[in-house]
Amino acid sequence: NAGVMQNPRHLVRRRGQEARLRCSPMKGHSHVYWYRQLPEEGLKFMVYLQKENIIDESGMPKERFSAEFPKEGPSILRIQQVVRGDSAAYFCASSPAGGEYGYTFGSGTRLTVV
Amino acid sequence: AQSVTQLDSQVPVFEEAPVELRCNYSSSVSVYLFWYVQYPNQGLQLLLKYLSGSTLVKGINGFEAEFNKSQTSFHLRKPSVHISDTAEYFCAVSERAGSYQLTFGKGTKLSVIP
Numbered sequence: 001n002a003g004v005m006q007n008p009r010h011l012v013r014r015r016g017q018e019a020r021l022r023c024s025p026m027k028g029h030s031h032v033y034w035y036r037q038l039p040e041e042g043l044k045f046m047v048y049l050q051k052e053n054i055i056d057e058s059g060m061p062k063e064r065f066s067a068e069f070p071k072e073g074p075s076i077l078r079i080q081q082v083v084r085g086d087s088a089a090y091f092c093a094s095s096p097a098g099g100e101y102g103y104t105f106g107s108g109t110r111l112t113v114v
Numbered sequence: 115a116q117s118v119t120q121l122d123s124q125v126p127v128f129e130e131a132p133v134e135l136r137c138n139y140s141s142s143v144s145v146y147l148f149w150y151v152q153y154p155n156q157g158l159q160l161l162l163k164y165l166s167g168s169t170l171v172k173g174i175n176g177f178e179a180e181f182n183k184s185q186t187s188f189h190l191r192k193p194s195v196h197i198s199d200t201a202e203y204f205c206a207v208s209e210r211a212g213s214y215q216l217t218f219g220k221g222t223k224l225s226v227i228p
């Protein structure tokens with residue numbers, strides 16, 4: 001029974017390139033959340049998705065960032081034209097329902113922009 | 115909106131000594147409370163959570179936490195730490211009544227000294 005799977009674990013991109021981060025939720029979980037952890041900071045909420053729907057993207061930067069959770073396949077967090085300030089750990093979590101009782105987190109993708 | 119304050123950014127403690135990691139929160143509504151642990155280069159693992167009922171909550175790895183509503187605190191304790199407890203610990207809250215967003219503190223790095 002695999003947990004929340006994120007890949008890649010580490011991603012290096014040059015400034016201006018695109019970064020695509022993938023998250024497969026736990027089996028039976030249909031709610032996915034993305035969080036970002038900047039150095040020396042706690043995790044900050046970015047976006048909440050259900051299959052084919054974005055429920056809340058209030059934590060997403062207005063430009064360059066997008067997220068999807070298609071009917072088939074993993075959830076994708078896409079960052080276009082990356083800048084150095086995007087360097088962070090990006091964590092995905094999933095839950096079977098609304099998530100107010102807590103989630104299961106993946107191991108994260110550590111993005112480094114050079 | 116709620117906020118979480120973890121009063122100590124780093125806590126060194128000798129092996130087999132007791133430890134307390136402090137967490138205070140601020141919220142205008144009732145909340146659920148969580149402690150997560152993050153080992154180096156790994157994701158977050160749920161240690162324990164308070165949803166309702168007894169204010170003393172027991173979690174994994176011998177940790178426990180006590181919810182104090184009047185002091186708006188949720189301190190984490192362990193009577194005797196082990197080297198393997200060296201990690202970063204995050205306190206988090208979510209609003210009751212269906213809120214899925216977790217608000218995290220900045221974390222406390224626990225270093226267990228042999």
